[in-house]
Amino acid sequence: MPYHAAEIWCAARDRGGENGLCRSVIAGTPPDCGTWRSAPAPAALDATRRSERQASSRSRLRSGSLCSRIPAGIAAGCLFFSLVGHLAPNFLTRGSGCRAVGISSASRFHAERVVHLAAHSAAADSSRLAKEELSVDRASGAGLWPAMFEWVTGTGMDTSDIAVEVAPVDLAPGELGLIAKVPLEPGDVLVWAPTSLLLSKPQAVAVWGDLVGELSERIALALLLIHERFVRAEESTWSTYVRSLPRFDGDVSGPSFLWSDEELEELQGSDGYGAAVQMYNTILDDFVSLNATLFAGHPDQFGPSVFTLENFCWASAVVASRAYGDDNEGTFLCIAPLVDFLNHRAGALQLTRFGNGIVAYAHKHYEVGDQVWVSYGGKSNAELLSQYGFVDVDNAEEAVYLRVGEHLVLDEPFAEKKLQLLGELLGEGSDPRFGIFKLTRRPRDWEAQLLPALRTLALSLEDSVPSTVREMVPTQRPRLEAAAYALLEAALDRRAAEYPASLEEDRRKLSQGGLEERQALALRLRISEQELIALVKTYAVDRRYALESLKGDSN
Structure with missing residues (x-):
């Protein structure tokens, strides 16, 4: 099934060595340099602050392949929402994310490594003045749809099935x-884009040939966007469409990996913080590599005044939030003009790719004037914010992550055996010392993996040590089951302690209003995650109480 581009790109996670540092980058650096930051792992957080926070928390359709927007840079678990655990060897689930947990501003520090890209900075200002084209008024949408419709009609595309128009939404x-x-019924075509209109790597190869042949589809697509916007400009086949794209300069909130350092501070404690940092770090790594190789070797085709870090970040954000691929590796990654204006709503249909293009169908009845929707796939709010720049307050796919050693405590007795059993549970190639477990709203989605881990960690001298973790899959005696849920409660308290404010405090601050858009988004993410933590804790407490009442019957 096709996926969205963002999930495709953070395919590597750097834990930063034995000291547990997680290499990260904060957005907002000037276009002439990139700065990597190292973020101490949560274990290095101030113990007093952590215990205070813990104490506070205790007191309070049709045939064709489906396309889904993939979160770029997120691997399950640490969140490291990567695709299928590419970010961390101890992660196995798809569509999770990348997270460098609740790190206070005092504990984060600039890494010494700073890459100066002098050649690019020298001409950056002049390039923006010389090549920047007019963009649309996104607030009013004035003239946008007539120009867009005239453009697609002029390409020869059959527009008879298009029953929608582009407009500002709330x-x-x-x-x-x-x-x-017009009124629409389930199964009606909402919008489609023919293959000839798609922006994709083959289009980049048509421009640069073998120079980009070995690049990933994501990077090739980003370079193509820069070329069409800044080099070809009004001569581009996609000029009308490119003018409609966000600039991420204040016109929209934008993916959180483009937020400034101060704005990212609002995400502290949430899974969205590490996701945003990791995604920006990946983009910066890509740019540094391109600058030292492709750009340096072919300045006539990749001019330093155009292929700047600033423009590469813009293009990468467009790819992250608008591109589609046929699988989680980014196969046939493309941007489908018009189709990419569809916003996300859980329960809507995913896109369908046919041999001649990409199509979106209605999943329900729509009246004239209704906004129509598509599903980007099951994404947590940390993924939605880091990739698209929004939070779904009713997100049924919300998720948070618990990590061994930080939330799930590994203690004696049998510590080595417990590690061995956890390694067996997590799978070959995983490191159980850094095991990561996903929590969602539905216990059935996480109990199958997390409960055997909790039972293993809860083993005491009163228990016989199993020879294989398979023995921990069935329900155990009430005493051990109750101890497992007690461990879950404690882990959730530790996880909740990483937020800079309690759930009640965040709700109060949001309700008072007067916030910048990005501040409000960060609060909504923190609230959504903390509500999930509270929900799972209530479930764990209820289960423990029920099991403790059975202890007398069977130990």
């Missing part, structure tokens, strides 16, 4: 979406 300031022009 999701957030500057956001655009697709609005129904």
Whole structure:
């Protein structure tokens, strides 16, 4: 099934060596340099602050392949929402994320490594003045749809099935979406884009040939966007479409990996903090590599005044939030103009790719003037914010992560045996010392893996040590089951302690209003995650109480 581009790209996670440092980058650096930051692991957080926070928390359709927007840079677990655990060897689940947990501003520090890209900075200002084209007024959408419709019609595309138009929507300031022009029924075509209109790596190869042949589809697509916007400009086949794209300069909130250092501080404690940091770090690594090889070797085709870090970040954000691929490796990654204006709603249909293009179908009845939707796939709010720049307050796919050693405590007795059993549970190649477990709203989604881990960690001198973790899969005696849920409660308390404020405090601050858009988004993410933690804790407490009442019957 096709996936969204973002999930495709953070394919590597750097833990930073034996000291547990997680290499990270904060967005907002000037276009002439990139700065890597090292973030101490949560274990290095101030113990007093952690215990205070813990104490506070205790007191309070059709045939064709499906396309889904993939979160870029997230691997399950640490969150390291990567795709299928590419970010961390101890992660196995798809669509999770990358997280460098609740790190206080005092404990984060700049790494010494700073890459100066002098050649690019020298001409950056002049390039923006010389090549920047006019963009649309996203707040009003004035003239956007007539120009867009005239453009697609001029390409020879059959527009008879298009029953929507692009217009501003009330999701957030500057956001655009697709609005129904006629009543629509389930199965009706909303919008489609023919293969000839797609932006993809083959289009980049047509421009640069073998120079980009070995690049990933994500990077090739980002370079193509820069070329079409800044080099070809009004001569580009996609000029009308490119003018409609967000600039991420204040016109929309944008993916959180483009937020400034101060804005990212609002994400402290959430899984979205590490996701944003890791994604920016990946982009910066990509740019540094390109600058030292492709750009340096072919300045006539990749001019330093155009292929700047600033422009590469813009293009990478467009790819992250708008591109689609056929699998989690980014196969046939592309941007589908018009189709990419569809916003996300859980329960809607995913896109379908046919041999001649990408199609979106209605999943329900729509009246004239209704916004129509597509599903980006099951994404947590940390993924949605880091990739797209929004939070779904009713997100049924919300998730948080618990980590061995930080939330799930590994103690004697039988510590070595417990590690061995955890390694067996997590799978070959995983490091149980850094095991990561996903929690969602539905216990059935996480109990199958987490409960055997909790039972293993809860083993005491009263228990016989199993020879294989398979023995820990069935329900155990009430005493051990109750101890397992007690461990879960303690782990959730530790996880909740990483937020800079309690759930009640965050709710109060959000309700008072007067916040910048990105501040409000960060609070909504923190609230959503803390509500999930509270929900799972209530479930764990209820289970423990029920099991403790059975202890007398069977130990």
